[in-house]
Amino acid sequence: MSVEADRAVKQPLVSVVDDDESVRESLPDLLREFGYSAQAFSSAEAFLSSDYVDHTRCLILDIAMPGMSGPELQRELARRRQALPIVFITAHKDEAIRRQLLDHGAVECLFKPFNEAALLAALHAALRVN
Amino acid sequence: MKNELSQVVDTLDGLVWTARADGRVDFVNRRWCEYTGLGIDDARDQGWQSVFHSDDLPALLNDGASSRASSQAHDTEARMRRFDGEYRWFLIRALPLKDASGEVVGWCGLNIDIEDRKRAEEALRISERELRELIDRVPGLLAVADSQGRHEYASKRTLAYTHNSLEQVRGLGFINSLHPDEQDRVRQIWLNCVARGEAMDVEHRMRRFDGVYRWFHTRVEPFRDEAGNIIRWYGLLTDIDEQRRVEDALRQREQQLSSAMQIATVAQLSASIAHEISQPLSGILTNASTCLRMLAADPPNVEGAIETARRTIRDANRATDVIARLRALFARKEGATEPVDLNEAARAVMAILHSQLQRNRIVARAELCENLPRVLGDRVQLEQVILNLLLNALEAMNDVDDRPKQLLVTTEREEGDRVRLTVQDAGSGFDDGALHKLFDAFYTTKNGGMGVGLAVSRSIIENHYGQLWAAPNQQGPGASFSFSIPRLPDTNQTSTTHVR
Numbered sequence: 062m063s064v065e066a067d068r069a070v071k072q073p074l075v076s077v078v079d080d081d082e083s084v085r086e087s088l089p090d091l092l093r094e095f096g097y098s099a100q101a102f103s104s105a106e107a108f109l110s111s112d113y114v115d116h117t118r119c120l121i122l123d124i125a126m127p128g129m130s131g132p133e134l135q136r137e138l139a140r141r142r143q144a145l146p147i148v149f150i151t152a153h154k155d156e157a158i159r160r161q162l163l164d165h166g167a168v169e170c171l172f173k174p175f176n177e178a179a180l181l182a183a184l185h186a187a188l189r190v191n
Numbered sequence: 192m193k194n195e196l197s198q199v200v201d202t203l204d205g206l207v208w209t210a211r212a213d214g215r216v217d218f219v220n221r222r223w224c225e226y227t228g229l230g231i232d233d234a235r236d237q238g239w240q241s242v243f244h245s246d247d248l249p250a251l252l253n254d255g256a257s258s259r260a261s262s263q264a265h266d267t268e269a270r271m272r273r274f275d276g277e278y279r280w281f282l283i284r285a286l287p288l289k290d291a292s293g294e295v296v297g298w299c300g301l302n303i304d305i306e307d308r309k310r311a312e313e314a315l316r317i318s319e320r321e322l323r324e325l326i327d328r329v330p331g332l333l334a335v336a337d338s339q340g341r342h343e344y345a346s347k348r349t350l351a352y353t354h355n356s357l358e359q360v361r362g363l364g365f366i367n368s369l370h371p372d373e374q375d376r377v378r379q380i381w382l383n384c385v386a387r388g389e390a391m392d393v394e395h396r397m398r399r400f401d402g403v404y405r406w407f408h409t410r411v412e413p414f415r416d417e418a419g420n421i422i423r424w425y426g427l428l429t430d431i432d433e434q435r436r437v438e439d440a441l442r443q444r445e446q447q448l449s450s451a452m453q454i455a456t457v458a459q460l461s462a463s464i465a466h467e468i469s470q471p472l473s474g475i476l477t478n479a480s481t482c483l484r485m486l487a488a489d490p491p492n493v494e495g496a497i498e499t500a501r502r503t504i505r506d507a508n509r510a511t512d513v514i515a516r517l518r519a520l521f522a523r524k525e526g527a528t529e530p531v532d533l534n535e536a537a538r539a540v541m542a543i544l545h546s547q548l549q550r551n552r553i554v555a556r557a558e559l560c561e562n563l564p565r566v567l568g569d570r571v572q573l574e575q576v577i578l579n580l581l582l583n584a585l586e587a588m589n590d591v592d593d594r595p596k597q598l599l600v601t602t603e604r605e606e607g608d609r610v611r612l613t614v615q616d617a618g619s620g621f622d623d624g625a626l627h628k629l630f631d632a633f634y635t636t637k638n639g640g641m642g643v644g645l646a647v648s649r650s651i652i653e654n655h656y657g658q659l660w661a662a663p664n665q666q667g668p669g670a671s672f673s674f675s676i677p678r679l680p681d682t683n684q685t686s687t688t689h690v691r
Binding site: 081083084086087088090091094095125126127130152153154172173174175176177 | 465466469470471472473474475476477478480481484485488495498499502505506509546549550552
């Protein structure tokens with residue numbers, strides 16, 4: 062197995078898509094401490110046009126973003142038949158929306174601020190699904 | 192000598208007569224004869240009585256009898272018939288003639304024509320009566336005072352209203368009908384006005400016939416003669432109780448609405464507030480978790496930990512800023528007037544709403560006029576108005592899904608030294624019928640909101656000597672809400688007052 066492939070198995074890639082800069086700053090570091098490798102994108106479009114779509118094992122996705130929203134990206138990935146486990150994160154607490162997103166296949170929807178235990182549980186669930 | 196005396200007596204401007212001690216007339220002068228048309232022989236003894244009006248004669252004879260009994264002079268008014276049959280009023284003056292010992296030896300008299308004076312008195316009486324009748328007819332509460340400010344007359348309505356008799360209100364008695372709390376104040380004001388000769392305008396409570404106190408406005412004006420001296424004061428009392436209660440209720444309601452608007456706005460903003468604070472908190476939590484793990488690694492990643500600590504501080508500061516901004520927006524302090532830059536205010540409010548706008552997919556743009564003159568006003572209140580307009584625009588575009596939710600905030604100079612701010616949305620707009628209702632305090636098309644915002648906003652703008660209005664967009668769907676207020680003159684633009 063190549064080094065990259067080896068790493069890919071031992072350190073699954075988690076991609077973070079959020080327009081909030083402090084999330085893009087802080088979350089990848091925490092993910093790396095968890096043992097994952099991480100990439101951050103400021104928009105759904107940026108993620109889609111990157112080389113990381115196929116390698117991403119789990120997507121941490123903001124709901125409300127200018128341009129393509131989180132749910133829209135979820136739909137787009139489904140359209141492309143890209144089976145990618147998604148953990149939504151959002152600062153807007155709305156149980157109805159959470160329900161909707163889970164019904165559409167999301168692994169979890171976390172409300173900010175979330176603690177690391179909740180994040181870890183969601184990541185484990187996402188990667189187990191894979 | 193007798194001739195000279197006769198000449199004098201006949202020349203005197205009055206009807207002269209003499210009588211014996213028993214009252215029988217023995218002489219009447221020429222004028223008497225000319226006036227009555229009777230000769231001296233017809234007048235003698237008791238003949239003179241025939242020229243007197245039958246209604247007045249008894250009194251005259253009575254007075255004469257009393258005088259003879261008391262040896263005192265008497266004055267009597269009585270009508271005398273002229274040669275042509277006309278009766279005229281005369282003042283009959285009878286004086287006793289006494290001898291050296293003080294005994295009455297005869298009577299002499301002077302009858303003076305007082306017809307003109309009597310007519311004038313009668314005319315005056317009629318005129319006074321007509322005046323009072325007029326005063327009584329006027330559908331208002333009227334009162335009249337003399338030159339010293341003492342109540343002379345009050346119309347029947349006024350007396351009936353306060354359940355007073357004219358006697359009770361005379362002088363300064365009317366003060367007793369006022370509310371006890373106002374009596375001293377009004378008395379003072381009234382006496383001052385009388386002293387200075389100035390009209391009085393005062394609002395006070397007055398007791399109605401049923402004991403209820405109602406608010407009145409009283410205006411009293413001086414009435415001057417040709418020389419400029421005050422001869423009377425005329426006053427009008429107007430019941431302003433309804434109006435006063437409505438004003439008080441309105442003011443209370445406005446305060447309530449203002450609080451309600453703040454509460455409603457906070458409710459609408461709660462999502463935004465939570466959002467604004469959640470983001471930095473989330474960052475803090477994430478960075479702190481990372482920090483601990485980095486320090487627990489073998490070897491500890493101190494560099495990394497330092498970086499996470501730095502980010503944590505930065506996020507905490509962000510949260511503090513948000514709280515400070517929100518506190519300022521909803522501070523309950525007394526209004527403070529200062530120079531305000533509407534561009535800054537617009538930016539500040541849009542910053543607070545940033546995440547909410549984004550979450551609702553609102554495409555918000557600001558086209559703010561450069562070097563916009565500042566205005567004088569209460570920054571917090573003006574920001575509340577801008578906030579209200581933005582929230583309304585947001586709400587208006589809630590159901591829009593077939594076009595971009597464009598929101599445009601513009602500022603510009605308006606002619607007439609004013610500054611205008613407009614919030615334009617691309618919502619469903621409103622029809623003409625709804626336009627005038629928009630500013631109605633509780634009219635709302637929102638499901639969850641209280642429609643208090645626009646009414647209070649308009650009130651705030653009007654307090655700033657400005658106007659707030661709405662119009663459908665000329666091009667495209669939606670509406671524009673604008674307000675314009677006077678700008679500060681150029682000399683006041685460069686103030687060192689710190690505006691946020």
